[in-house]
Amino acid sequence: xxxxxxxxxxxxxxxxxxxxxxxxxxxxxxxxxxxxxxxxxxxxxxxxxxxxxxxxxxxxxxxxxxxxxxxxxxxxxxxxxxxxxxxxxxxxxxxxxxxxxxxxxxxxxxxxxxxxxxxxxxxxxxxxxxxxxxxxxxxxxxxxxxxxxxxxxxxxxxx
Numbered sequence: 001x002x003x004x005x006x007x008x009x010x011x012x013x014x015x016x017x018x019x020x021x022x023x024x025x026x027x028x029x030x031x032x033x034x035x036x037x038x039x040x041x042x043x044x045x046x047x048x049x050x051x052x053x054x055x056x057x058x059x060x061x062x063x064x065x066x067x068x069x070x071x072x073x074x075x076x077x078x079x080x081x082x083x084x085x086x087x088x089x090x091x092x093x094x095x096x097x098x099x100x101x102x103x104x105x106x107x108x109x110x111x112x113x114x115x116x117x118x119x120x121x122x123x124x125x126x127x128x129x130x131x132x133x134x135x136x137x138x139x140x141x142x143x144x145x146x147x148x149x150x151x152x153x154x155x156x157x158x159x
Contacts, residue, residue, distance in 0.1 A: 060155075062121065062134055073102055076102035079098070083110075083123040092104075113134060118135075121133065130157050131154060
């Protein structure tokens with residue numbers, strides 16, 4: 001008899017709860033929406049950082065590229081010092097002088113640097129070393145939100 005009473009009480013308890021209330025569903029949707037917004041924000045931040053690291057990698061590659069160009073044309077080193085930005089493509093016929101090769105290197109190098117946002121490159125002599133400097137714009141997050149700032153990479157080389 002007692003087992004029958006316990007069983008009847010269990011059936012009554014089971015019949016009382018029929019499902020979720022609307023408030024529980026809305027709270028679940030709100031928590032899910034906040035989580036998805038956070039996920040989207042993290043994805044955007046990740047994409048921005050990947051872009052910035054790509055620009056830094058390219059700038060490093062371009063600086064070393066110019067250093068190797070200078071090492072391969074030691075006779076034209078004085079011409080490399082005048083590189084401050086894009087110039088005109090030099091044309092030389094069958095044979096080029098060391099200065100013409102340096103001007104062509106400078107032109108090709110500045111064409112590469114145009115792959116960076118507002119990229120600019122320069123080469124200058126500082127004592128017995130050459131300073132290869134590349135500047136570009138990069139998105140950064142500041143205290144008041146995102147902004148674009150000028151970044152630079154300087155490579156000092158002895159040739």
